[in-house]
Amino acid sequence: MKRKMLVWYGELTTTRSLIKRGLLFLSPGMLWLLAFLVLPGLVLVVVSFASRGAYGELVWEFNLENYKRLAGFGIFGWSADYLVIVWRSVWVALVTTVLSVVLSYPLCFFIARRPERTRYLWLTMVIIPFWTNMVIRTYAWFLILAPELPFARLAAMLGLVSPGSPLYPSAFAVYLGMVSMFLPFVALPLYSSVERLDWELVEAAQDLYASRLRVFTQAILPQTLPGLSVGVILTFVPAMGMFVVPDLLGGAKYMLVGNLIQQQFGASRDWAFGAAISMGLMVLTMFSLYLYRRKSKGAEVLV
Amino acid sequence: MRRTHPLVTILAMFTMAFLYLPLMAVAVFSVNATKYGLVWRGFTLDWYLKLFHNEVILNAAWNTLVLAVVSTIVSTILGTVLAIGMDRFPWSKRVNTFLDMVLHLPVVIPDIILAAALVVAFGLLRMVSSMFEPGLLNMIIGHITFQIAFVALVVRSRLVSLGQEIEEAARDLFASTGYLLRRVTLPLLLPGIVAGGMLAFTLSLDDFVISFFTAGPESVTLPLYIFAAVRRGVTPQIHALSTLVLLITVILVVGTERFSRRR
Amino acid sequence: MDSESGGGLVLQGMNKHFGRVHAVRDVSLEVPAGEFFTLLGPSGCGKTTLLRIIAGLEMPDEGRVLLGGKDITDLPATRRQVNTVFQSYALFPHLTVFENVAFGLRSRKFPQDEINERVGKRLEMLGLEEMAQRRPDQLSGGQKQRVALARALVNEPEVLLLDEPMSALDAKLRAQVQVELRRLQQKLGRTFILVTHDQDEAMVVSDRIAVMRDGAVIQSGTPEEVYDAPRTRFVAEFLGAANLISGKVVDGGLQTELGFLHLEETPPWSQGTVAIRPEWIRLHESPPAQNGIRGRVREVIFRGTDYDLWMEPGPLRVRSHTYKHFKPGDEIWLELAPDELVVLHEA
Incomplete structure (x- = not known):
């Protein structure tokens, strides 16, 4: 004889009524996510195979034209323009991530070694930019790179830019903006690992006269890897899709995938092509996540 | 206290300057008397006073607030109920994996993809109902969509840390379902719900991309206004506005930190 | 009640x-x-x-x-x-x-x-x-x-x-x-x-x-x-210490590696194990009448109120009061009295 009743969190009930109640709890949130996240996502996939009408409307004729166009096959023959933008996005995201990591390590070590009282103050100083609106932070660079201020004047003196012109739009400005935007995304998860670092292990490595590089790769890196990998994924993925920073600081010369997508939904009014580019970005995202999951198996560390 | 290598200190200070110098510049120029250019002409609070007479900015501030408050309330309720639904019922492993995947989607995909998907979906919905014209409603829906996931994740981690035994103890002590919820589960869950709500609120204020894609002419928010203004050229008023938004962020962050550390 | x-x-x-x-x-x-x-x-x-x-x-x-x-x-x-x-x-x-x-x-x-x-x-x-x-x-x-x-x-x-x-x-x-x-x-x-x-x-x-x-x-x-x-x-080992001795039933007693042991009751098996707790083993200067074994102290462990002696052959564990002092190498007679030997019920 197998009983139908079971005890769940101290309550005597049946599997049937538990499942019923559970579905009741799940449905509002899940239906919302299905309606406004999963379904639109699927629609986006479908639209990426559709075509643009003469007035920017969607035409339900399905073909691979948008993807071909993304790969560079246009009416005037092959051009690498779009692929260059895609590649540039990956490259910018990569450089941003590397620079953020390089700057985050000293910062985290510094904060971890402050006395307890001031440590939280320093940490809050990193959290504040994390939560400050990205338009404001980008615009702040706009301001500081203005021709009247010392940075642009110095560059003009060195002959890098013509006198009286700002340091934007330029690749340099994009990198500045991107790194300052994403540095806290690396620093905060990394700090949680650095805080728990076993310094005795590091000192033991130093005592063994290991070179600085070896101390880092053998003693510090393995211990901080959990936080580092979260930081890297939190930076790399959104950096690929960034569009505010390149829009304001890069201009037309330094376009990234994010701007390209925005352009299709804005001025160009070519939703189908925009959807196809979004799919391209999605593939890059999934690939990065796949690499991340393989590197840190079973680590439930996102958020 | 172990000593810190001077190079580490120098690099850390450099990084901090790198993060704060631009923001401080904005604050400094927001009290500069010059109207054009960036030459220091003395202290003034005129730009701040003018903000409060600028109808467009006041309207944008109101939109930002409505958007953040409404989306936070809805997403906190939906996210909390969803978290309870995910954690407190005997779902099979496969169901759990599926739920987990859906929940993590808005967290991991770049926001521009969600924005693009929403534009297309609202575009198609407009064929059915004019309710979905670009505007505040679409923005609220968009914000709720990514907020739910964050609220649910925060509340769920609180539920997991509460565990099973405390509710069993209450049942063992004769608590009815209502009494258990009122006296034990909700009070213990409240810090998680508040933390999730604060996170949702900050995310809404922080968002630009979703708003940018779903906004209509009548629903300009502060970040959208600033973005548009910057493309026209920076003005001291924009400095003042940005500084104010920055200050509000600081207050929110410090408040949240205080709250979460007290618990 | x-x-x-x-x-x-x-x-x-x-x-x-x-x-x-x-x-x-x-x-x-x-x-x-x-x-x-x-x-x-x-x-x-x-x-x-x-x-x-x-x-x-x-x-x-x-x-x-x-x-x-x-x-x-x-x-x-x-x-x-x-x-x-x-x-x-x-x-x-x-x-x-x-x-x-x-x-x-x-x-x-x-x-x-x-x-x-x-x-x-x-x-x-x-x-x-x-x-x-x-x-x-x-x-x-x-x-x-x-x-x-x-x-x-x-x-x-x-x-x-x-x-x-x-x-x-x-x-x-x-x-x-x-x-x-x-x-x-x-x-x-x-x-x-x-x-x-x-x-x-x-x-x-x-x-x-x-x-x-x-x-x-x-x-x-x-x-x-x-x-x-x-x-x-x-059970014998989970509740306190026990010496476990295996053997075959012969003439109402048990033939073991330590020698022949008389038992109080006849075991329900022909081959099996008996148990005796360390403090139930008695120590004698001269051979006891029954179930005597000549033992040699291998190790002495001080436990406060008593000593644990690990003996050859065996190793048998014996508990001895502190007023009797032993060193490794000492030889002594051990009595595993029949009424102290517990017949375990599993074969």
Whole structure:
């Protein structure tokens, strides 16, 4: 004889009524996510195979034209323009991530070694930019790179830019903006690992006269890897899709995938092509996540 | 206290300057008397006073607030109920994996993809109902969509840390379902719900991309206004506005930190 | 008093699976009212599951729970006159000590003055009056344990269940609390059921012990019965130290590697094991009349009140009082008297 009743969190009930109640709890949130996240996502996939009408409307004729166009096959023959933008996005995201990591390590070590009282103050100083609106932070660079201020004047003196012109739009400005935007995304998860670092292990490595590089790769890196990998994924993925920073600081010369997508939904009014580019970005995202999951198996560390 | 290598200190200070110098510049120029250019002409609070007479900015501030408050309330309720639904019922492993995947989607995909998907979906919905014209409603829906996931994740981690035994103890002590919820589960869950709500609120204020894609002419928010203004050229008023938004962020962050550390 | 009256507990044919794990196997037990009963066994033996079934926090696949002669198997935890002290104590962290203790009364809507009186009485009994307005995170481990105890006892349960209540306490405090717990139970005269993996604790507090392994009860009885007459090798070794000697039955005695041993009873097997506790082996200068073995001391371990001697052949473990001093290499006669040799029931 197998009983139908079971005890769940101290309550005597049946599997049937538990499942019923559970579905009741799940449905509002899940239906919302299905309606406004999963379904639109699927629609986006479908639209990426559709075509643009003469007035920017969607035409339900399905073909691979948008993807071909993304790969560079246009009416005037092959051009690498779009692929260059895609590649540039990956490259910018990569450089941003590397620079953020390089700057985050000293910062985290510094904060971890402050006395307890001031440590939280320093940490809050990193959290504040994390939560400050990205338009404001980008615009702040706009301001500081203005021709009247010392940075642009110095560059003009060195002959890098013509006198009286700002340091934007330029690749340099994009990198500045991107790194300052994403540095806290690396620093905060990394700090949680650095805080728990076993310094005795590091000192033991130093005592063994290991070179600085070896101390880092053998003693510090393995211990901080959990936080580092979260930081890297939190930076790399959104950096690929960034569009505010390149829009304001890069201009037309330094376009990234994010701007390209925005352009299709804005001025160009070519939703189908925009959807196809979004799919391209999605593939890059999934690939990065796949690499991340393989590197840190079973680590439930996102958020 | 172990000593810190001077190079580490120098690099850390450099990084901090790198993060704060631009923001401080904005604050400094927001009290500069010059109207054009960036030459220091003395202290003034005129730009701040003018903000409060600028109808467009006041309207944008109101939109930002409505958007953040409404989306936070809805997403906190939906996210909390969803978290309870995910954690407190005997779902099979496969169901759990599926739920987990859906929940993590808005967290991991770049926001521009969600924005693009929403534009297309609202575009198609407009064929059915004019309710979905670009505007505040679409923005609220968009914000709720990514907020739910964050609220649910925060509340769920609180539920997991509460565990099973405390509710069993209450049942063992004769608590009815209502009494258990009122006296034990909700009070213990409240810090998680508040933390999730604060996170949702900050995310809404922080968002630009979703708003940018779903906004209509009548629903300009502060970040959208600033973005548009910057493309026209920076003005001291924009400095003042940005500084104010920055200050509000600081207050929110410090408040949240205080709250979460007290618990 | 017996298991039919209020507070008497009967478990019949209890079985419980978790997936493929058979957590409780065919357990039937009777606990008379007012008894201090202990479920003893290593971790994972099913003792906590059994306790949770009694509390109503787990539903058995098969079997019945009877409390005071009434079947309570299908009653929810909220309708059983049974309360539990959890291993982690599971105190409500957001409520004061007073409100923690009052919880069971409030959830049944007792009037405020009765709550004040009953909670006050329990807090006083357990020396917690000063702590009444504190929160659990301001208490020491021992104080938390007493709050958990008060919180359960204030409801005057017919049966009090204790799930490893001492595991969070340090060794010294644990010994003291064990004695206090025993006195408390005798004063209240209620049925207590304790789950523990600590055999010393089980012997100090219990009227009767049930030894569990792999979900089944393998022996139950008073602490003396279980200690003096273990039925299996597992019980012999789990409760204190034991020398296990294997051999073949020959002429009503046992032929072993150590020599021929006379037995009091004839074993139910032809080949098997007998057990003798280290302190039951007697030491002699000259050969004893029966079951004498010439032993040589290999190692001496000082234990405070006595020494443990590891002897050749064997190795046999012998416990000797401190006033007899031995060094490694000393030779001595060991008497494994027939009435001290316990015949184990498994072959």
